[in-house]
Amino acid sequence: MNLAELQKLKEKAQKQVALREGNKKYRVVVSMGTSGIAAGARDVMKTMLDEIEKRGLADVEVRVTGEIGLEDVEPVIRVERADGEQTTYARLDAEKARKIVAEHLAHDTPVENLAVGKEKKP
Amino acid sequence: MIRAHCLVCAGAGCISSGGNALKDALSNELQVRGLDEEIRVVETGCMGPCDLGPVMLVHPDGTFYQRVTALDVPKLVEEHFIKGRPYQPLLPKDEVTTAAVNTQRDFGFFAKQQKIVLENCGTIDPENIQEYIARDGYRALGDVLSGLKPAQVIAEIKAAGLRGRGGAGFPTGVKWELTAKNPVTPRYVICNADEGDPGAFMNRAVLEGDPHKIIEGMTIGGYAMGANHGYIYIRAEYPLAVKRLQIAIAQAYELGLLGKNLFSSGFDFDLELRIGAGAFVCGEETALMRSIEGRRGQPQPRPPFPAQRGLWGKPTNINNVETWATVPIVMRRGAQWYSQIGTAKSKGTKVFALAGKIKNTGLAEVPYGTTLREIIFGIGGGVPNGKKFKAVQTGGPSGGVVPEQHLDTPVDYDTLQALGSIMGSGGMVIMDEDSCMVDVARFFLEFCCDESCGKCPPCRVGTRQLLNILDRISHGEGELEDLDRLEELAQMVKDASLCGLGQTAPNPVLTTLRYFRDEYLAHIVEKRCPARVCKDLLHFTIQDEKCVGCSVCARQCPVDTIFKVGGQKKYYILEDECIHCGSCVDSCKFDAIVKASDGEGHVTPQRPAVLERPPGRKPTSLVTA
Ligand SMILES: Cc1cc2nc3c(=O)[nH]c(=O)nc-3n(C[C@H](O)[C@H](O)[C@H](O)COP(=O)(O)O)c2cc1C
Numbered sequence: 001m002n003l004a005e006l007q008k009l010k011e012k013a014q015k016q017v018a019l020r021e022g023n024k025k026y027r028v029v030v031s032m033g034t035s036g037i038a039a040g041a042r043d044v045m046k047t048m049l050d051e052i053e054k055r056g057l058a059d060v061e062v063r064v065t066g067e068i069g070l071e072d073v074e075p076v077i078r079v080e081r082a083d084g085e086q087t088t089y090a091r092l093d094a095e096k097a098r099k100i101v102a103e104h105l106a107h108d109t110p111v112e113n114l115a116v117g118k119e120k121k122p
Numbered sequence: 123m124i125r126a127h128c129l130v131c132a133g134a135g136c137i138s139s140g141g142n143a144l145k146d147a148l149s150n151e152l153q154v155r156g157l158d159e160e161i162r163v164v165e166t167g168c169m170g171p172c173d174l175g176p177v178m179l180v181h182p183d184g185t186f187y188q189r190v191t192a193l194d195v196p197k198l199v200e201e202h203f204i205k206g207r208p209y210q211p212l213l214p215k216d217e218v219t220t221a222a223v224n225t226q227r228d229f230g231f232f233a234k235q236q237k238i239v240l241e242n243c244g245t246i247d248p249e250n251i252q253e254y255i256a257r258d259g260y261r262a263l264g265d266v267l268s269g270l271k272p273a274q275v276i277a278e279i280k281a282a283g284l285r286g287r288g289g290a291g292f293p294t295g296v297k298w299e300l301t302a303k304n305p306v307t308p309r310y311v312i313c314n315a316d317e318g319d320p321g322a323f324m325n326r327a328v329l330e331g332d333p334h335k336i337i338e339g340m341t342i343g344g345y346a347m348g349a350n351h352g353y354i355y356i357r358a359e360y361p362l363a364v365k366r367l368q369i370a371i372a373q374a375y376e377l378g379l380l381g382k383n384l385f386s387s388g389f390d391f392d393l394e395l396r397i398g399a400g401a402f403v404c405g406e407e408t409a410l411m412r413s414i415e416g417r418r419g420q421p422q423p424r425p426p427f428p429a430q431r432g433l434w435g436k437p438t439n440i441n442n443v444e445t446w447a448t449v450p451i452v453m454r455r456g457a458q459w460y461s462q463i464g465t466a467k468s469k470g471t472k473v474f475a476l477a478g479k480i481k482n483t484g485l486a487e488v489p490y491g492t493t494l495r496e497i498i499f500g501i502g503g504g505v506p507n508g509k510k511f512k513a514v515q516t517g518g519p520s521g522g523v524v525p526e527q528h529l530d531t532p533v534d535y536d537t538l539q540a541l542g543s544i545m546g547s548g549g550m551v552i553m554d555e556d557s558c559m560v561d562v563a564r565f566f567l568e569f570c571c572d573e574s575c576g577k578c579p580p581c582r583v584g585t586r587q588l589l590n591i592l593d594r595i596s597h598g599e600g601e602l603e604d605l606d607r608l609e610e611l612a613q614m615v616k617d618a619s620l621c622g623l624g625q626t627a628p629n630p631v632l633t634t635l636r637y638f639r640d641e642y643l644a645h646i647v648e649k650r651c652p653a654r655v656c657k658d659l660l661h662f663t664i665q666d667e668k669c670v671g672c673s674v675c676a677r678q679c680p681v682d683t684i685f686k687v688g689g690q691k692k693y694y695i696l697e698d699e700c701i702h703c704g705s706c707v708d709s710c711k712f713d714a715i716v717k718a719s720d721g722e723g724h725v726t727p728q729r730p731a732v733l734e735r736p737p738g739r740k741p742t743s744l745v746t747a
Contacts, residue, residue, distance in 0.1 A: 001378040002386055003264045006255065009377075013256035019127050020181040020245060027182075032206040042204075045125075049160060053123035061182045062125040064206030 033067030133168030167331015169244030243331030283469035288442030316405035319518025322549035339449035421621035517546025520626030522633030558655035581624025650721030668714035676736035688732025
């Protein structure tokens, strides 16, 4: 073992525990109320998890929450950026979910035509 | 992708309250619901609030759940992991507002602590070296071996102001230097993991929860002192800690973090476990070394100190678990940073084990200088069941009691000593108004008397005689002169004993005499135990006007001394035969039985003319008496 090897090991290991440290750039919040689940929110979330993993995006965490308040346009997710920018996406399906990962989370460009709301929180 | 980590506490406390069953149920439930690829279950070391166990922490939400049983799991998984709502029934409640506390950050027990030694306990999986490395583990060792000379390491430890956590608070850097400067080789380093104080479990938390920190600390110490061999002396009563240490040591060898030529520096270090049989005196360093050598664990006179002539006659440095665990942190973050925490003479943080009459039994890490009040009430939540705080025993059986009027004392080595107690290894046993201070002194003294190795007469005979006097007093047979005898004998035992056991054993007696002399006087002069603990000074009486004649107490009485009053629906206790066990009081639903200690003013209620055997009880000779 030398210092460089230790550093490499650390970087690899950090991925295992990073989730416990918080401070991610992106937080995806999936609305998992009864209506969300009925409309397919779990599929949307699973697709996103899958896509995030495939792309190796380390700076994203995914949480679930109760109703966000948009029951009639479920499945709904909110993408929160660390600087306070929040984008809400509605009427999602697996394909749209992949697109959001590919464009918004991987390349920092919100998918404007899927977004139903955008605001900046301090 | 894993979206959540569910950290289940696998410290000894939570395991004994059902943590393993919880973990199995959780893993099973996640699998059944097809969530096992989204959510990972991680077993961690002690999170601290042992009384609330089994406890569990969910990331990234930071939700803390308490008293989670296997039966709660289906609902919890449904609510938290599927619907994304914290499962309300298992959230802690705020002390003041009683509102549910949603995240660990907001829970007073955690919010008021500063975790340095315990930084990884309850956060990482102690059986996985990767997780330790992820949190900068072995980084300090790598840097030390790649860039610092041994003398520079010692200088850093000195500059940090690190003091030994085993009890006496001796400056660690100074001790290291003594060993390093001894030209004799080989030299040894030892970790004292004997932790024998009743009510202390802070070392266990580190051993179980972050074993690699100890290994890293000892390796750094070995390098600084030119020792290539280390021993961890751990008590057999800590089987989980032993297991985790064994795993950790094997993993460190596998990655080349123990063994030959570490970090290509040419420095070799080997580490072994030695299991002790759990004798308190084997925590004393000279006895401990003899025990490692395979001999009877009895203390030796010092000097020679271990640094001069230690294990197998060679220079040896012994430090406590918490001391060793602090070393990598000091080296990683620097003496400059470390020495800003704490007080002028006591640097850094200390882990305290809260036990006894306190709401949040468990571990609390705070900087030196935090007041007793903040630790006991702020973090510990104070005394449960609306009772009044009476005193806290610090420093285990070698320490003393500190009464209420000194609660605002900032805790460090010197302040506690000024109060007649000691810091010791960090045990705190909290006592409320129901604790009798004569009985408390008796309890701790009896422990030392039992654990005395018998080598030197002041300790062997002296503690026994002290105990005899205390026994007399608690039986109501004490006399005023006993107080002087206690003080004189206590001083003699302190001055003349060979090792720390005898030198400190009288502390509980002396401090209770100093702060609670009135309780001793009540026992001696009035034959009364104000806290109603000392059995021989108690009387149990059934109040006629409250007794409904249900016979429950009579059925509970183990010595058949409760009788039915002839011709009435009342019961009566024949005092002569009563053994004062109190089971009648506990069994009475009508609060009709009074436990009192009225001393000589006690009057036995008039014995009824006819006593009848309670229904369903065998006849006894007393009935006809
Ligand atoms: C009776 C007795 C029991 C002791 N038990 C322990 C113990 O369980 N753990 C411990 O670290 N030190 C214990 N000590 C103190 C050790 O002798 C020694 O001072 C200590 O391990 C040094 O470590 P430190 O410099 O890191 O504090 C005990 C001392 C006495 C007299």
